[in-house]
Amino acid sequence: MKAIADTGFLVAFGNRRDLHHAWALAIGERITEPLLTCEAVLAEAAFHLNSSALVLAFVREGLVRPAFVLGDHLSRLAELGARYADRKPDLADLCLIRMSEMHPRHAVVTTDIGDFRVYRRGRREAIPLICPPAG
Secondary structure (H helix, E strand, C coil), X not given: CCEEECHHHHHHHHCCCCCCHHHHHHHHHHCCCCEEECHHHHHHHHHHHCCHHHHHHHHHCCCEEECCCHHHHHHHHHHHHXXXXXXXXXXXXXXXXXXXXXXXXXXXXXXXXXXXXCCEECXXXXXXXXXCCCC
């Protein structure tokens, strides 16, 4: 599976009490190569899980791989931030939108369906998503 990991997926994967934990584990079983992510997602996940050690283990064990250098994309991130200012996107979301533009064959694995159904790569292209089932 080629995909990009968002914070909600990592938090659900690492927290047995999370509503989407079973879904995240099922996704984890389908992973054949590390999911791409960014450092902003890793920082958010460490905060929400209250454990940098767990998030570092996700990287060390090959669940995810940081694959984004923020400094190389500042102007595009600023454009995306201005475009979606009404939604107040966090830095991680902006990075994931940009990563989706860079890796068009990768879906974004997220629990943040509301925002990611609005975000577009380029001007109009919907970002393919892997989300928990509605329920």
